[in-house]
Amino acid sequence: MPFMTRRAALALGAAPLVAPLAMPAVAQTANIKLTLPWLAQGSTAYAYIAKEMGAFTRRGLNVEVSRGFGSVAAAQAVAQGQFDYAIVGAGPVILAAARGLPIVGTATVNYDMTMGIALREDSPIRTAKDLEGKKLGAVPTSAEFPFWPAFAQRAGINMAGITVVQMDNRVLERGLIDRQVDAITAIGSSSIPVMQAQRAAHRFIPYSSAGVNFYANVICTRPEVLAARKSQAEAVTEALLEAAALQLKEPERAIDMFIKQVPEIGITQGGRENARLSQGLMQWTMLAPEAMDHGLGYTDMAKWNAMTDLVMQYGAPNDARRPAPESLISNDFAGKIKLNASEWGTIRTNLAPFGAMLG
Incomplete structure (x- = not known):
């Protein structure tokens, strides 16, 4: 947000919107820590929605979600082991790797940092x-x-x-x-x-x-975590993407679920409206060929390579080393949650007012 964003449900008890995927094998309930790039807001509400809808629990995960202090700080925190996973802008992920920090992405959620x-x-x-x-x-x-x-x-x-x-x-x-x-x-x-x-x-x-564009929210962890706990990393990624799909298809219900997890959003003046705006603006960036053609979480490696070029030219220190895209992000866990053409059409219509706000 420094690669940062800034500012500041009642669940209906219905079955999950997206049919549960076959769960990666997880031996027992794992306690893990996940940091956001900034404050709890609509643009990253899927982290809380995954908790509220049981997407983490069904995968044997007990997830503690913490606010962040900017994407750069979140990337550093996960690389240094303060958290197991993080939601971070693509630019800070690339910058952290260029500085030699151990970080790796498992999926891309949003496709424009706006x-x-x-x-x-x-x-x-x-x-x-x-x-x-x-x-x-x-x-x-x-x-x-x-x-x-x-x-x-x-x-x-x-x-x-x-x-x-x-x-x-x-x-x-x-x-x-x-x-x-x-x-x-x-x-x-x-x-x-x-x-x-x-x-x-x-x-x-x-x-x-x-033509200056960066992917926004990327789910990331450390290479050592991905290597040692691959099934867990897959489970965390799928749970977050399942929640993101619910947000897309039932945005008002998603806000209700978000507020149930973060009650102060609901009691703050304008809190719900701010969450709705933040959610809608970031969801507009999901209307991209990556997600629509390949499924949620998919990363276009050519675009990631172009983003790396921008970071190295404008954002990285002189002693930074260019990270190879294939060492930093993959599509191993992407594409398992898909929406059909009709669903995407409805979502595009619903999100059009938010797209207009972004020019």
Whole structure:
């Protein structure tokens, strides 16, 4: 979120939406720790939904889910053994590996980190080049800011006349709303719900419009864990993807289940709406050929290779070593949970308003 995102059910007792898969053999109930990239929010609610729907329990897993402090920190924490598994942005996974940290991905859940430029709706800035000569607010340690130069270069922006104003992530959106800056670099799935909660109309120019795109949530662990406890890693991955499928097909029920696991979401003013927005924005990024054609969790290795190139050029230190994509991510556990064409069509229609928010 640093590759980070920012901010802040009643289960109906029905049978699981997705028919349970044949469970990988797990000898006994295993206590494991899973960290999120940031706070509990709709974009990663499937970690809590997997608990509420029994997806972990059915696989012999007792999972403790903890909030994170940014994807970079989450990648470091799992690599250092503080957690068994983590949900981390693809960029931080690649960066951690480039720095020599032991980390490996088991599946990709979301296919766009929603990096971009947030604007007030009444802003005269209509295209990326219109940023020239303007004030741009940014959090230097955020996920998207290291790739601002890549976006500027590919969008044909002359950065020389742009004033970058360093801001705290707690006041980033407020600074834009109050016209302290003309635009901000942002993660759409985090900043848009914040602006919506403050009834601030916005527009968004995604980095992906200039070909700068990173996968968002990747399930990861350490190579030693994957080697020694492969069946467990498979079980954790399948449980999370089963919950993600439920989110896609029954979003309101998913929010109810999320709130049952994290009650403070339900009692906080605007909490449910923020969770709904965060969920919908991130789900929009699942409408990708990877998931639709190959099944949930699938990773396009050519795209992962391109993301690695971006990290090495713009985000990695000089002494970093380029990690081979095949050593960092695989599709061994992907593609077992699939939705049919009709289901994807309904989901696309339901999520269209969220896609419009992302430009």
